[in-house]
Amino acid sequence: xxxxxxxxxxxxxxxxxxxxxxxxxxxxxxxxxxxxxxxxxxxxxxxxxxxxxxxxxxxxxxxxxxxxxxxxxxxxxxxxxxxxxxxxxxxxxxxxxxxxxxxxxxxxxxxxxxxxxxxxxxxxxxxxxxxxxxxxxxxxxxxxxxxxxxxxxxxxxxxxxxxxxxxxxxxxxxxxxxxxxxxxxxxxxxxxxxxxxxxxxxxxxxxxxxxxxxxxxxxxxxxxxxxxxxxxxxxxxxxxxxxxxxxxxxxxxxxxxxxxxxxxxxxxxxxxxxxxxxxxxxxxxxxxxxxxxxxxxxxxxxxxxxxxxxxxxxxxxxxxxxxxxxxxxxxxxxxxxxxxxxxxxxxxxxx
Ligand SMILES: Nc1nc2c(ncn2[C@@H]2O[C@H](COP(=O)(O)OP(=O)(O)OP(=O)(O)O)[C@@H](O)[C@H]2O)c(=O)[nH]1
Ligand SMILES: [Mg+2]
Numbered sequence: 001x002x003x004x005x006x007x008x009x010x011x012x013x014x015x016x017x018x019x020x021x022x023x024x025x026x027x028x029x030x031x032x033x034x035x036x037x038x039x040x041x042x043x044x045x046x047x048x049x050x051x052x053x054x055x056x057x058x059x060x061x062x063x064x065x066x067x068x069x070x071x072x073x074x075x076x077x078x079x080x081x082x083x084x085x086x087x088x089x090x091x092x093x094x095x096x097x098x099x100x101x102x103x104x105x106x107x108x109x110x111x112x113x114x115x116x117x118x119x120x121x122x123x124x125x126x127x128x129x130x131x132x133x134x135x136x137x138x139x140x141x142x143x144x145x146x147x148x149x150x151x152x153x154x155x156x157x158x159x160x161x162x163x164x165x166x167x168x169x170x171x172x173x174x175x176x177x178x179x180x181x182x183x184x185x186x187x188x189x190x191x192x193x194x195x196x197x198x199x200x201x202x203x204x205x206x207x208x209x210x211x212x213x214x215x216x217x218x219x220x221x222x223x224x225x226x227x228x229x230x231x232x233x234x235x236x237x238x239x240x241x242x243x244x245x246x247x248x249x250x251x252x253x254x255x256x257x258x259x260x261x262x263x264x265x266x267x268x269x270x271x272x273x274x275x276x277x278x279x280x281x282x283x284x285x286x287x288x289x290x291x292x293x294x295x296x297x298x299x300x301x302x303x304x305x306x307x308x309x310x311x312x313x314x315x316x317x318x319x320x321x322x323x324x325x326x327x328x329x330x331x332x333x334x335x336x337x338x339x340x341x342x343x344x345x346x347x348x349x350x351x
Contacts, residue, residue, distance in 0.1 A: 001281065002066045003260060004089055005193070007098030008116060009072040012195040015225040016098055017069035019232045020253045025069060027229075036088060037069040043261075043268075043279065044254050047311050047342065051270060051277045054319035061278040063268060065257060068092065073120075083123050090183040094260055095190040097121070097218065101209075102197045102226075114208040117192055121216045122163055124185040129160040131182070148178045160186070167217030189263050190218040193256075198227040202247045219263050221256065228252035267341035270311065271295065282339060289335035292347040302351035306333045311342035 005013040010029040014037070018024055021039030042062035052060045070085050089095065097120050101113035132153045139145050152175045159169050166187035171179065179187075192213050196203070201222050205213075213220040224246075231242050232251060239251060248255070261267075265284045269291060270277065280294050288308075293300030309321070309330045317323035324330040339345065 001094070001260070001264065001266070002068065002092040003094045003096055004068045004070055004092035005096045005098055006070045006085075006089060006120070007072060007193075008075050008100065008120065011072065011098045011100040011116070012102070012225040013072055013098040014069050015229050016096075016193060016195065016223070016252075017067055019225055019228040020067055020256060022232055035071065036085065039067045039069075041065050041067060041253055041257070043257055043281070045268060045279055047268075048270070048277060048279050050315065051272055051311070051344075054314070055272050055274065055277050057273060057275055057277045059276045061276060063279045063281045065260065083127050086127055086185070089185060090188075093189065094263060095185070095188050096193045097190055098193045098195060098225075101194050102200075102224070113194055114206070114212050117194075117209065117218075118212050118216075121165060121186070121212070121218070125160050125163060125165055128166060128184045128186045129157065131184070132156060132160070135182075146178065148174060152178055153182075165216040165218075168215070186216075190216075191256075191259060191263060192218045192220045194220060194222050195225050196222055198224045199246065200224065219259065221259050223252055223256070225252075267339070269339050269341075269343045269345055271346070272344055284341075285338040287335060288333050288337040288339055288345070288347075291339045291345065292349065295347065298351045299347045299349045302349035303335055304348040304350055306337060307331070307346040307348065308333050308337070309344050310340070311344060314344060 005017055007013040014025050014027045017037060017039060018027065021041055023037070023039045025037045042064055045062065048060060048062055068088065070089065073084060097117065099113045099117045100111055103111055136150070136153055139150060152171070156166060156169060160166070166184050194205070194209060201224050203222065205220050205222065209220060227246065228251070231239050232253070234242065243249065243251065261281070266281045267284050268279045268281055270279055280291070282291050282294055288306040289300055289303045292303050292306065307330065309324050313324055313329040314321070317327070321330065
């Protein structure tokens with residue numbers, strides 16, 4: 001899964017990127033304007049550590065998230081210049097909109113996080129609106145067109161013109177399918193990463209921010225990037241102490257990844273064996289056949305059955321799979337079986 005960090009100059013996107021990835025890209029107001037930084041993070045899961053202890057595999061593979069730190073957007077650019085890196089932003093699964101809500105020497109007046117968030121979201125709405133209008137203009141000159149696509153886009157125009165994101169636009173299943181070719185920004189899952197002063201992360205979200213987040217269907221997430229960046233570079237013992245002082249139980253990367261999994265409604269299933277213990281992220285209720293496809297397309301094509309047991313059960317019998325069989329906890333499931341979080345799968349297939 002890909003997560004893109006996007007924000008106005010000096011909001012703390014690069015600092016947050018460093019805190020999440022452990023990398024060290026340059027920070028400071030008005031940082032690099034060209035390059036997109038990419039960083040990969042293992043998704044922590046204590047169950048994988050325990051399964052590794054049980055199976056002692058040659059290799060352990062955690063799920064990974066890929067973070068991109070987009071060049072910050074100058075606030076002056078809002079007055080007309082098009083949003084930058086649009087195609088790259090469209091390619092991510094989740095947008096993390098980094099919003100400045102801390103004060104420093106560059107803070108002109110009061111920081112106004114709610115209006116900053118609204119403004120960034122509005123820019124994305126305008127990108128979508130322009131894309132739709134151009135498309136409809138072109139289609140007007142074509143004889144053969146898809147009436148469902150046209151009617152759906154035409155219905156979207158007044159919604160977007162009212163300054164509303166497509167996240168809050170209702171689509172039928174057929175319309176959703178018809179819209180697949182358009183990767184709109186304002187429909188993309190988004191986290192509003194509200195970068196507050198150190199010590200304010202436990203505060204309640206201010207009402208005006210909550211209102212903007214709700215209006216646009218984005219998930220608010222309070223954090224303090226600078227202190228988290230510092231903590232992320234400490235040895236684990238020290239990390240724990242500093243986090244406790246801030247009233248937090250885990251480092252930012254773990255909290256943030258959990259929020260991203262929740263937002264995308266992702267679960268993990270595992271594969272285990274002497275060669276490899278591995279975690280696989282999939283959408284909740286994914287069928288066993290499609291889950292097999294996450295491992296390899298051959299496993300989906302030639303799917304016969306899935307041998308399934310659950311993490312909790314194998315732990316209860318201390319890793320003795322024969323014991324699971326006796327207890328009836330080792331099942332054979334067909335292709336439609338909805339895979340559960342913590343399921344351990346062994347795919348039987350034939351190609
Ligand atoms: N006090 C405080 N300062 C922060 C925080 N997060 C970032 N900063 C500072 O704000 C400045 C800008 O941070 P960056 O992370 O570079 O911001 P950016 O969004 O990447 O913006 P560009 O530099 O324009 O790319 C740096 O001097 C950071 O140290 C924070 O949580 N608290
Ligand atoms: Mg930056």
